[in-house]
Amino acid sequence: MTAPRRAAICTAVLLGLLTASGCSAVELPSAAQATPVESIPVQPIAVVTGSITSVVSVPVTAVVRPEYAVVSPGDGRVRLASSLTKDKEVTAGQVLGWLGETTITAPTDGILTYRLPDRTTLIHQGIPVATIRYPGFGVTGTVPVAQAFRLSADPSIAKVQLDSGPGVTDCAPQPTAPAGSSTPSTTTPSAASPSAAVTSTPAQSTVVEAPTTAAATLEVLCLLPSGTGVVDGLTGTLGLRTGEVTDVLVLPVAAVAGAVDHGDVALVVDGTVTTTPVTLGISDGVLVEITGGLALGDQVLPFGPNLRQTIS
Template sequence: MNGKTGPFLTALACAFAVSGCTPASDPSVAGPPAQAAPQTLTVERGDLASVLVVPGTVVDRPEYALAAPKAGTLSLGNTSPDEPVTAGGSPVVRVGDVPLTAPHDGIVADLPAAEGTRVGRGATAAVVRHGGLAVQIQVPAEQAYRVATAPTSAKTTIDGGPGGLECTLAGVVSAPEEAGQGQEDSATPYSALCLLPLDTEAVPGLPARVGLQLETREDVLTLPLSAVSGRQGSGEVAVMAKDGTVERRPVGLGVSDGTLIEITEGLAEGDEVTVAAPGFG
């Protein structure tokens, strides 16, 4: 090695040593990124109205049943078939001491039981033909009892037509053979009508959606549906502990309005749970 190349090689060796041997304590070296803590929300109290949304079809002047609200003796008074009836007018018939009136203008289509007949709760006391349009809906079989027995208000939105319309729930009058078919098949949906105001502008045959308000809960624990695994009766949430750990916890579930769900057990007001349900975080 001559005198000219010696200093050059020495400097090159020093450069390699510096670039290849960075000290472990050098703060410029990035380590693995810290895992972000999951987002959480607080269990709060509020009021819930259970809403069931079902599909339907607009129909023209359908017939519906005036059902007996309790068991009793049927009194027809002066009512006869083809007689006009008015909303909130004179009773169409009476069951015991309870008068049954039509919710909208129409005509009496049928009186299936004779004067003085003893009828049971829910039996058809009279059949009325609605004077306007209605939405015929199909309720899932597992929800049929709640719709048929619970006091229910409803709103409908007609595809390509008006939305947010209040409508009156009424039972469809079924032929005997149709009723028999429904009894044979436990999965047969429950059919009902939502009677629309007489001035509603729509066309028979249009599809629609009806929201049925079934139950109301006041001052109950609630969470968004997105934070809960499960929907019917029981489920799971991910609870954030004070030390930052996450625990999967079973909870009892009540009614839902489609956005929030009632928590009946397993949590307390002020508990923190993750925004994403267990298994979806």
């Protein structure tokens, strides 16, 4: 049999097999035939009541003698105690200074590693007035910036589970010491070194400005009690409970455009969709508390207003 004849027979057999197996050409829909996203029907969801426990889980590592910051509880002029001296011991409860009538105290025993350079300083809330080196162990980790808003309120309860270590242990969350806080910068900080900037005013007082940073994570620190029985470098998981509410109005987080305090929803009334502002409470990453702007039973689209769909 010649080669051309063998090729013709093989081609005929292959075509026969394809036909027998039901293979046929498929005509794909054109772009004009595709269903636009806007016309996909979406069923609204109702505002309901529920309970939320906001817990942020963070992978952590045990560290020896960590430094933490003592921050200003508000905006105003901080006056430091005259006895406050760098590299000296402080005790838990010792008065470090005052913001108006509010007393600022040391949370734990330790060594003072930094204090504001002037005894009287104009300062913003959350800026460190001092840093203290804790004499024991702590755990540190980083929270992705997407979850950092959930730590805007001080955690009410913190527990850590260390791998191959002691069982679940309570710990004390503390603000982390800014980079270079032992030798504070006197210039505007860079993203790589978010220390507080210190500038002089004509009145010879010092204004401490909030640091600027482009970091994609937020560092967290939790101090372990004495006698926990850990070693440097031990890893584990830290759980920070930032709040708990019961019998409150809730929606899935996907239904709200916004994350902290305020947001928008796509409210559905008689088939008409309206972007409606709402106020927000705590979130557990799945549900978010609605503190204002909606009532029980209100209907909203399951996606935020920026992802609005047609109602079925």
